Amino acid sequence: MADTNKQIASIFNQMADVLQILDANRFRIIAMQKAARVVKELTTDTASMTHAELLSLDGVGKGTADKIVEFCETGQMIEHNELLKEIPKGLPDLLNIPGLGAKTVALLWKEADIVSIKSLERALKKPELLTSIKGLGQKKIDMIAKNLAFAEQAGKRHTIGRAHLKAVYFVAQLRQLKEVKQAAYAGSLRRGKETIGDIDILVAADPKHASIVTERFTALEPVEDVMLSGKTKTSVRTKGGIQVDLRIIAPESYGAALMYFTGSKEHNVVLRERAQSMGMTLSEYALTDKQTEKTVAARTEEEIYKALGLDFIPPELREDRGEIIAAEEHKLPKLVTQRDIHAELHAHTHASDGLLSIRELAGLAYDRGFHTIAVTDHSKSQVQAHGLDEKRLEQHIKDIHAVRDEMAGKIHVLAGSEVDILADGKLDYPNSLLKQLDIVVASPHSALSQTGKKATDRLIKAINNPYVHIIGHPTGRLLARREGMSPDMNTIIKAAADRGIALEINANHHRLDLRDTHARAAIEAGCLLAINTDAHRPNDFNELQYGLLTARRAWAEPKNIVNCFAEDKLMGWLKSCRP
DNA sequence: GCCGTTTTCGGCCCGACTGTTTTCAGTCG
Ligand SMILES: Nc1nc2c(ncn2[C@H]2C[C@H](O)[C@@H](COP(=O)(O)OP(=O)(O)OP(=O)(O)O)O2)c(=O)[nH]1
Ligand SMILES: [Mg+2]
Ligand SMILES: [Mg+2]
Ligand SMILES: [Zn+2]
Numbered sequence: 283m284a285d286t287n288k289q290i291a292s293i294f295n296q297m298a299d300v301l302q303i304l305d306a307n308r309f310r311i312i313a314m315q316k317a318a319r320v321v322k323e324l325t326t327d328t329a330s331m332t333h334a335e336l337l338s339l340d341g342v343g344k345g346t347a348d349k350i351v352e353f354c355e356t357g358q359m360i361e362h363n364e365l366l367k368e369i370p371k372g373l374p375d376l377l378n379i380p381g382l383g384a385k386t387v388a389l390l391w392k393e394a395d396i397v398s399i400k401s402l403e404r405a406l407k408k409p410e411l412l413t414s415i416k417g418l419g420q421k422k423i424d425m426i427a428k429n430l431a432f433a434e435q436a437g438k439r440h441t442i443g444r445a446h447l448k449a450v451y452f453v454a455q456l457r458q459l460k461e462v463k464q465a466a467y468a469g470s471l472r473r474g475k476e477t478i479g480d481i482d483i484l485v486a487a488d489p490k491h492a493s494i495v496t497e498r499f500t501a502l503e504p505v506e507d508v509m510l511s512g513k514t515k516t517s518v519r520t521k522g523g524i525q526v527d528l529r530i531i532a533p534e535s536y537g538a539a540l541m542y543f544t545g546s547k548e549h550n551v552v553l554r555e556r557a558q559s560m561g562m563t564l565s566e567y568a569l570t571d572k573q574t575e576k577t578v579a580a581r582t583e584e585e586i587y588k589a590l591g592l593d594f595i596p597p598e599l600r601e602d603r604g605e606i607i608a609a610e611e612h613k614l615p616k617l618v619t620q621r622d623i624h625a626e627l628h629a630h631t632h633a634s635d636g637l638l639s640i641r642e643l644a645g646l647a648y649d650r651g652f653h654t655i656a657v658t659d660h661s662k663s664q665v666q667a668h669g670l671d672e673k674r675l676e677q678h679i680k681d682i683h684a685v686r687d688e689m690a691g692k693i694h695v696l697a698g699s700e701v702d703i704l705a706d707g708k709l710d711y712p713n714s715l716l717k718q719l720d721i722v723v724a725s726p727h728s729a730l731s732q733t734g735k736k737a738t739d740r741l742i743k744a745i746n747n748p749y750v751h752i753i754g755h756p757t758g759r760l761l762a763r764r765e766g767m768s769p770d771m772n773t774i775i776k777a778a779a780d781r782g783i784a785l786e787i788n789a790n791h792h793r794l795d796l797r798d799t800h801a802r803a804a805i806e807a808g809c810l811l812a813i814n815t816d817a818h819r820p821n822d823f824n825e826l827q828y829g830l831l832t833a834r835r836a837w838a839e840p841k842n843i844v845n846c847f848a849e850d851k852l853m854g855w856l857k858s859c860r861p
Numbered sequence: 862g863c864c865g866t867t868t869t870c871g872g873c874c875c876g877a878c879t880g881t882t883t884t885c886a887g888t889c890g
Contacts, residue, residue, distance in 0.1 A: 308873095309863085310862045312862085312873080313873090316862090340863095340864095341863070342863085345863085346863085383889085384887090385888085417882095417886085417887095419880065419881055421880060422880065510877090510879075510889090512878050513877085513878095514878095515876095515877055527890070542875090542890085545890090547874095547890080550874070552874095553874090554874040554875070555873080563875080564874080566875080566876075566877095567876090
């Protein structure tokens with residue numbers, strides 16, 4: 283299962299931390315961090331891969347492949363164990379203190395015997411001992427003391443829903459200034475990542491007006507603390523505990539800056555290497571010819587990609603996951619957009635735990651321009667959600683049919699169910715009942731800590747039920763709350779592809795399940811996907827945007843998404859899943 | 862430690878902000 287990949291990635295990152303404190307070659311450290319990232323993003327369990335397959339991964343060489351094999355066979359890595367012996371156990375924790383890096387951590391350890399956050403706290407009570415160390419002054423010690431409190435929340439990430447709302451507020455505020463020519467959020471938020479580390483905002487303004495912009499920014503109501511502020515760059519922490527980075531750039535560099543600030547870091551590095559190899563250099567200011575020092579492109583992202591010999595790469599793809607080669611070969615996907623979505627296939631009414639009537643739900647979907655809405659309330663085991671027993675479902679079907687007839691000619695109203703996949707993979711209704719439904723979404727809601735074969739078998743059983751159309755939120759994860767199941771995703775994908783049914787990208791920003799990498803693996807295996815909001819309330823329809831971002835990060839085109847099918851095609855597909 | 866339409870050895874992105882520095886290192890984006 284992918285748990286192994288996660289463990290290996292975590293070990294590589296730990297090793298990188300230790301090596302950093304030990305002042306090892308920085309490129310070796312970068313290589314190790316890259317290997318960690320590549321393994322972590324892999325859908326295929328490394329334990330099932332051959333040495334040669336491992337070597338074929340970008341960023342995995344002989345050393346890394348050997349270590350992965352060693353871990354899969356023995357459950358540990360000798361080099362990892364050896365490295366851990368080199369430094370005190372609590373020392374890497376110090377790296378979580380903002381502004382404190384490996385060099386200073388090593389200094390504190392060697393010169394002041396500081397071995398953990400606890401011993402640092404003690405040492406800070408006698409700061410004169412610390413400031414006497416060469417390279418440490420009063421200000422640095424003050425900074426450490428201040429930032430100590432934030433070590434714990436370092437690395438904590440925010441849901442995209444929350445970060446998006448805040449970012450829209452900051453951008454709107456900054457746009458009110460007449461000095462601001464353009465403003466946009468960038469970073470992981472623009473790339474549509476499932477969780478957001480911080481909010482990155484770019485402003486185009488004449489450099490001589492930069493201080494006006496900075497002053498307005500730091501004076502905004504949610505700003506709690508200004509962490510750092512210069513002529514072009516300011517970082518603040520909000521009262522809600524989100525970091526916001528503001529970058530101010532001259533309008534003529536806006537494209538280069540947007541590209542830089544959108545990232546990802548890994549994407550930027552590859553582009554900059556590419557520029558180098560073409561006799562140019564790329565920064566947040568411009569793409570520049572090295573010989574003539576003339577600007578080749580800077581104003582728009584499109585111009586810069588073009589000058590680098592690349593098709594425009596949508597932000598969601600900028601992760602160094604093969605997009606640069608694809609852009610060079612004109613093989614980027616035509617990504618799904620909001621306009622391509624014509625159906626909602628997973629939504630609730632007040633029959634179970636939704637707030638809407640069938641009629642209201644259908645009306646909202648119609649207002650969105652959809653040709654189809656599926657009513658899929660919970661099944662009987664979902665007691666806390668007022669799941670419907672067989673008798674209630676039979677009545678519910680009649681009620682849905684009544685609305686269906688009412689809305690005929692406007693929108694198709696499908697009678698469906700979100701039937702629970704029980705812990706053993708059985709469904710919560712008998713087939714005789716499922717058969718009467720136009721559409722069946724089968725989802726796991728309990729026993730979500732299952733791993734490996736148990737989780738895999740459970741989902742496969744549901745996939746192979748002849749009346750199921752969609753597996754809803756397949757892992758059951760809740761971002762920042764629970765991991766969800768970790769089945770063998772390749773096996774799940776293969777089974778769903780063979781049956782011709784769809785795996786869901788649940789668009790709710792707490793779920794985003796399937797995640798981007800798994801959804802991409804599904805598409806590559808020819809498996810259909812559904813993007814559903816799982817609406818319980820009117821506003822939930824707006825969650826679609828997050829599901830779309832995730833689908834785009836999975837390189838999804840409309841043909842991969844059942845919600846994009848035209849009416850006939852959708853009805854044909856629903857039929858084709860059934861015996 | 863990884864990698865190769867100039868390379869199997871010698872590179873590996875580029876710049877802002879801060880502090881302690883008298884010319885630059887550390888950290889971060
Ligand atoms: N060229 C270059 N760009 C970087 C580097 N680090 C960060 N960036 C750029 C790309 C990032 O997307 C952007 C914003 O940095 P962040 O640290 O906020 O990362 P990002 O928003 O991608 O992820 P996050 O969710 O905030 O952790 O700045 C770097 O080392 N080199
Ligand atoms: Mg960010
Ligand atoms: Mg940032
Ligand atoms: Zn649901």
